[in-house]
Amino acid sequence: MRTPIIAGNWKMNKTIVETKAFLDEIKDFAVDGVEAVLCVPYTDLAIVKENIGDYIKIGSQNIHWAETGAFTGEISPLMLKELRVEYAIIGHSERREMFGETDETVNKRVHAAFKHGITPIVCVGEKLEEREAGKTKEIVKKQTIAAIKDLASEQVKQLVIAYEPIWAIGTGKSSTAEDANEVIGFIRQVIADQYDQQVANEVRVQYGGSVKPENISTYLNQPEIDGALVGGASLDPTSFKSLVEGGK
Numbered sequence: 001m002r003t004p005i006i007a008g009n010w011k012m013n014k015t016i017v018e019t020k021a022f023l024d025e026i027k028d029f030a031v032d033g034v035e036a037v038l039c040v041p042y043t044d045l046a047i048v049k050e051n052i053g054d055y056i057k058i059g060s061q062n063i064h065w066a067e068t069g070a071f072t073g074e075i076s077p078l079m080l081k082e083l084r085v086e087y088a089i090i091g092h093s094e095r096r097e098m099f100g101e102t103d104e105t106v107n108k109r110v111h112a113a114f115k116h117g118i119t120p121i122v123c124v125g126e127k128l129e130e131r132e133a134g135k136t137k138e139i140v141k142k143q144t145i146a147a148i149k150d151l152a153s154e155q156v157k158q159l160v161i162a163y164e165p166i167w168a169i170g171t172g173k174s175s176t177a178e179d180a181n182e183v184i185g186f187i188r189q190v191i192a193d194q195y196d197q198q199v200a201n202e203v204r205v206q207y208g209g210s211v212k213p214e215n216i217s218t219y220l221n222q223p224e225i226d227g228a229l230v231g232g233a234s235l236d237p238t239s240f241k242s243l244v245e246g247g248k
């Protein structure tokens, strides 16, 4: 059985003061049988570490492959480890589209995360024109294979993949649950072909793109969908709690 995982991706939102107010609202919150993660800006990691209990896990929004060095603007796995970061989003479409992230750098970051005991949440997903050209599966297959290149089976089993169709992010246009389920089932098949069915059965694959408390259960009711990666709707504490409850 795969444990559902609901992760909030705050993107570039919330100052320390705003983060503290959010954390005050989720004290003592926990839902049995659902894993919850908050992927916050780097400047909020320390305050989250100091003010969060054991239930909600801390995530970053990226991770560099080197431990130290001349990489202005990047973040090292060692720095994240000190802040009790357990998850790192890697290859989000906003990083791929706006900041030059490639399939190769995604793979380097994935290896670095595993080396330091941080679980990658690898994002894959097609653009609107790719979907319209019938290329969804081709794109997610290419991105998935590149991201997991040279990983051991035991590492792949721990991996989290987020299928986020780019046209559904922040647009209010969500993929239908059936459609997301089909693509996620396909991603699992790609992993089975690269490794084996047992490995594929253990990988958790989330859906992301305009998930809200009102629609989360339609996704989580699908057999292949193991959780959600949520942007906008994770910023409000009441909404975040409903999302995690929706993971049941």
Ligand SMILES: O=C(CO)COP(=O)(O)O
Binding pocket: 009, 092, 164, 168, 169, 170, 171, 172, 208, 209, 210, 211, 229, 230, 231, 232, 233
């Ligand atoms: O990009 C996303 C999560 O990583 C999805 O964002 P929204 O939930 O705001 O559409």
